[in-house]
Amino acid sequence: MSESIDFLLTNIGQLCTIPAQDGGPQRGQRFGELGLMEHAAIAVHAGVIVAIGDSDDLSARYSSLHTIDAAGRLVTPGLVDPHTHVVWAGDRADEFERRIAGVTYQQIMAEGGGINRTMLATRQADIHQMMEETKPRLNAMLASGSTTIECKTGYGLNTASELAMLSAIALLDMEHPAELAATFLGAHAVPPEYASDPDGYVRLICDEMLPAVAQWRDEHWPGPLFCDVFCEVGAFELAQTRRILEAAKAQGLLLKVHIDEFEPLGAGRMAAELGATSVDHVVVTSDEDIEAIAQSGTIAVSLPPTPFGLGHIHYTPARRFIDAGAAIAIATDCNPGTGWNENMQFVMALATRYLHLTPAEALVAATINAAYAIERGSQVGSVEIGKQADLVVWDVPSYPHLSYRFGSNLAHTVLKRGQIVFSADWRTLLSWMG
């Protein structure tokens, strides 16, 4: 007698299951383990993976209303994008023209442009407008295979607007098929009203914003909530960053830090000491900080679209992190300033060329390690029994294609919690609708 399930994804040419390592991200010698299977199938029931095995065996064992035929294609877990600033209003195309003409990102920021430009547009937008401007970007992310996406605030920079951004993230999480992780980034830039008193802004974050954010979390956000700080010359210094992170920790928020994007300030050691979930950017990180990160549970999240978007030639020295034993993840950093890119396939393409990850390591960095970088490693990021059925059928025969090719979308069908949320093929959609 055959068991009943919602559907069977059959005839998978190559399946990358991408196992966790001892209940955590892959690191050290075992970084890059794909858990490959051939001629495989996945049984899904109630949005969860209930069996993984040989395609013929599972077809004989299960009867299901729907069968999705992968027709020999590659299947991976849904990609996880663990660092984005995807909620914002407006754009900065004019700043891009100036940057291409030679003006630096930091010069534009010092003139009051950059993050504070987007802050003005975002403060003027209501929650509805923020959501409407963000949806096409989330659609592009989902269609390119990202099924779980971290979203930061940081374009409000006062209590009311930061809370409005959090509400937009929570509403998008409910309305949009992509699953969102939320991060409070009140410490993204010092807003103009505090230009002459940056410490006053740090006090506002610690004494007013963080308690309000913790209350918002208690009322509206059941999962973990992160606090992030842009620790950088011209943004927040090391001592200010520590004050904010300690205040956030006291409110029960988990920690992330933008570190070493332009200047090495030594925030890696501090983040590791404070037990941060991740340190992000890590371009100009010192050997001492790499060592401290490697010795800790903190994950190094590299954002290669950012140097690419800025036309820079320096990327995260990923092999030094890997050799030291650190866990590496990759993300888009999608934002209107340094890099407006929704597609994790492009991030894998950059990571292989400029971080010198192998195609297998890039895929691990974009799935299970990325899931742990947002504390969702036990729900998403790998194909395992009991995990969410977040899956991508790719229109390619094998995993190296995902970073070998770039510039077009290789996703064929994207499933979130067992539902088809994107298909490049109308026949798949028709068979799904019955």
Ligand code: NIG
């Ligand atoms: O991660 N570094 C700080 N924040 C973003 C840029 C945001 C913006 O320019 O709007 C980043 O690159």
Ligand code: FE
């Ligand atoms: Fe960022």
